[in-house]
Amino acid sequence: MTKSAEMSSETPVRLPVIDSSKQDLKPGSADWELVKVQVRQALQEYGCFEALFDKVLELGKPLIGALEELFDLPLQTKTRYVSEKVFRGYYGPKAPLHESMVIDEANVAENVEQRLTNILWPQGNSSFSETLLSFSSLASGLEKTIRRMILESFGLEKYMDKHMESTNYILRVMKYEGPHTSEPTIGARAHSDQNMVTLLHQNEVNGLEIQTKDGEWINVKPSPASFIVMIGESLSVWLNGRLPSPYHRVMITGNKARYSSGLFATTKGGYKVKVPEELVDEENPLLFKPFDYEEFLEFYSTEAARGALGSGLKAYCSV
Ligand SMILES: O=C(O)CCC(=O)C(=O)O
Numbered sequence: 134m135t136k137s138a139e140m141s142s143e144t145p146v147r148l149p150v151i152d153s154s155k156q157d158l159k160p161g162s163a164d165w166e167l168v169k170v171q172v173r174q175a176l177q178e179y180g181c182f183e184a185l186f187d188k189v190l191e192l193g194k195p196l197i198g199a200l201e202e203l204f205d206l207p208l209q210t211k212t213r214y215v216s217e218k219v220f221r222g223y224y225g226p227k228a229p230l231h232e233s234m235v236i237d238e239a240n241v242a243e244n245v246e247q248r249l250t251n252i253l254w255p256q257g258n259s260s261f262s263e264t265l266l267s268f269s270s271l272a273s274g275l276e277k278t279i280r281r282m283i284l285e286s287f288g289l290e291k292y293m294d295k296h297m298e299s300t301n302y303i304l305r306v307m308k309y310e311g312p313h314t315s316e317p318t319i320g321a322r323a324h325s326d327q328n329m330v331t332l333l334h335q336n337e338v339n340g341l342e343i344q345t346k347d348g349e350w351i352n353v354k355p356s357p358a359s360f361i362v363m364i365g366e367s368l369s370v371w372l373n374g375r376l377p378s379p380y381h382r383v384m385i386t387g388n389k390a391r392y393s394s395g396l397f398a399t400t401k402g403g404y405k406v407k408v409p410e411e412l413v414d415e416e417n418p419l420l421f422k423p424f425d426y427e428e429f430l431e432f433y434s435t436e437a438a439r440g441a442l443g444s445g446l447k448a449y450c451s452v
């Protein structure tokens with residue numbers, strides 16, 4: 134672990150950076166077609182890229198302020214936030230570093246307000262709700278653009294409405310305590326995301342690392358005006374393996390806390406994720422069976438299943 138962390142600090146490889154802020158980024162425009170090609174290339178190679186998106190810059194400060202306010206609450210307040218669904222609610226503090234809160238349908242105002250904010254602040258906290266909502270709607274808007282580009286790049290845009298109708302935007306906000314050492318310390322173990330597409334934004338404390346096809350770890354140093362965009366296993370499966378979902382981890386050093394926010398586009402329960410017939414032929418046999426993401430999560434939530442499945446979703450639904 135230490136060895137590869139050292140290697141990563143020396144590697145000059147950088148994630149592709151794609152300007153996604155252009156005013157007229159409308160389907161069919163020249164800019165759209167250009168960005169679409171860049172997105173497809175980056176995802177093919179890394180399953181991931183840095184999307185410059187000016188509008189997120191001004192949200193940075195209020196967002197980090199909201200996360201500080203949230204994680205500074207007493208533990209007995211934070212643990213009031215629970216959910217009957219797996220992988221939602223409050224997690225932590227996990228030794229030694231990590232806490233997080235996860236909420237469903239984070240782009241829906243009433244949901245954020247009633248299910249999260251009012252539980253933590255019974256007297257209300259509208260600026261907190263508004264800040265989280267602004268982040269979720271900005272990120273989900275960009276996610277839609279990117280999803281459309283990906284689908285178009287495979288000639289599969291006719292599935293776009295179905296994709297959007299079945300999407301649940303989950304927000305996960307995270308705090309990693311600084312370990313007070315210059316030795317890289319694990320904040321999040323190496324994993325690939327199991328959902329469709331992930332968009333990440335962080336404060337100035339770096340730590341995210343992405344593994345390349347060659348097994349090298351890239352240190353991600355995002356601009357404050359960007360999102361890191363990553364393909365999850367669900368989309369990789371839907372595309373019959375055509376795009377990779379990258380392995381990544383978080384390594385923390387130093388004294389400052391790292392805050393990050395992730396918008397996870399997932400598939401609602403009751404919808405099957407099924408490889409489109411256009412991607413299956415003699416040369417490309419069907420690799421994955423249709424699955425329900427929420428059923429998968431239920432199954433995956435037990436320690437034993439995680440051990441048995443190893444790589445997660447792909448093992449669960451492989452033909
Ligand atoms: O904190 C980050 O930047 C990444 C977190 C992550 O990989 C995850 O929540 O799946």
Ligand SMILES: [Fe+2]
Nearest residue numbers: 324325326381
């Ligand atoms: Fe992740």
